[in-house]
Amino acid sequence: MRIKILGSAAGGAFPQWNCGCSNCSRLRQGTLRGKPRSQAQVAVSNNGSSWYLLNASPDLRTQIEATPELHPQAAIRETAIAGIVLLSGDVDAVLGLLLLREFQPLNVYATASIRRILQDNCLFNVLQRMPQQVRWNDIRPGIRFELSSPDGVTAEIVCEAIALSGNYPVYVKRDDRMQLAEDEAVLGLMVASAGGKRLLYVPSLPRLDATLVAAMEESDLLLIDGTFWADDELARTRGRGPSAREIGHLPIAGADGTLQTLARVKRPRKIYIHVNNTNLILDEDSPEYRQVREAGWEVAEDGWEFQL
Numbered sequence: 001m002r003i004k005i006l007g008s009a010a011g012g013a014f015p016q017w018n019c020g021c022s023n024c025s026r027l028r029q030g031t032l033r034g035k036p037r038s039q040a041q042v043a044v045s046n047n048g049s050s051w052y053l054l055n056a057s058p059d060l061r062t063q064i065e066a067t068p069e070l071h072p073q074a075a076i077r078e079t080a081i082a083g084i085v086l087l088s089g090d091v092d093a094v095l096g097l098l099l100l101r102e103f104q105p106l107n108v109y110a111t112a113s114i115r116r117i118l119q120d121n122c123l124f125n126v127l128q129r130m131p132q133q134v135r136w137n138d139i140r141p142g143i144r145f146e147l148s149s150p151d152g153v154t155a156e157i158v159c160e161a162i163a164l165s166g167n168y169p170v171y172v173k174r175d176d177r178m179q180l181a182e183d184e185a186v187l188g189l190m191v192a193s194a195g196g197k198r199l200l201y202v203p204s205l206p207r208l209d210a211t212l213v214a215a216m217e218e219s220d221l222l223l224i225d226g227t228f229w230a231d232d233e234l235a236r237t238r239g240r241g242p243s244a245r246e247i248g249h250l251p252i253a254g255a256d257g258t259l260q261t262l263a264r265v266k267r268p269r270k271i272y273i274h275v276n277n278t279n280l281i282l283d284e285d286s287p288e289y290r291q292v293r294e295a296g297w298e299v300a301e302d303g304w305e306f307q308l
């Protein structure tokens with residue numbers, strides 16, 4: 001199974017258009033040792049010709065153009081993208097779906113709750129302008145499903161969603177949120193190759209529990225929420241703002257941050273992804289970057305590829 005990282009930043013990307021934080025300003029000035037990053041996007045394929053997207057980034061159009069494997073190979077209207085798995089209803093995870101209109105048949109895998117949120121929004125009707133354009137496949141945490149193309153060819157990739165006790169996006173009205181299943185809001189995804197190798201993708205990690213740590217220990221590659229270094233990072237950078245935990249992201253640093261709590265997970269290759277532009281680990285000369293590297297973690301970059 002091939003795994004491509006098309007984008008590695010959190011929402012807003014790096015630099016972010018309306019951000020003048022130290023990281024963003026220094027990156028623009030060319031004085032920061034670090035790399036620009038687009039908003040998080042991962043693609044997987046078992047055969048190199050049929051690809052499945054994990055979430056749908058707002059930067060998807062430029063990410064597709066930067067990735068020859070995803071270009072049309074033959075017909076006038078054709079794509080190497082066969083399907084998309086949605087792990088939350090966050091704008092950063094679903095906006096890219098709208099970029100995949102143009103009457104293109106696609107399989108979308110999402111929980112019934114996420115599907116409902118999107119189908120209730122009339123803008124997403126652009127995906128239903130002809131019969132069988134986007135085919136919605138309901139998934140449930142804990143129930144395995146196999147990816148397949150719209151014409152029914154299996155990808156030989158088996159997935160299992162893990163419920164992560166996160167919240168529905170704030171753009172969903174409070175009354176509507178109450179009608180949705182609690183365990184369908186934010187998911188992690190185990191992705192298994194035909195040979196039984198496993199990627200665990202968790203771009204938003206609100207809380208750690210024993211089930212999730214067990215899943216990590218069974219995986220070969222971890223792509224984990226690296227949004228914030230510190231819990232008070234937004235307040236510290238902007239003068240105000242919610243804590244990392246309040247918006248569904250365990251920070252990296254601190255006694256119960258992921259760096260310390262996941263130190264006991266030894267088996268998989270461990271990579272932080274979905275990194276916010278304010279995060280100090282984006283500066284490769286910073287002590288924070290050195291600390292994560294010395295603890296055995298890597299910091300994902302756009303364009304990286306793995307083979308499992």
Ligand SMILES: [Zn+2]
Nearest residue numbers: 019021024277
């Ligand atoms: Zn910034």
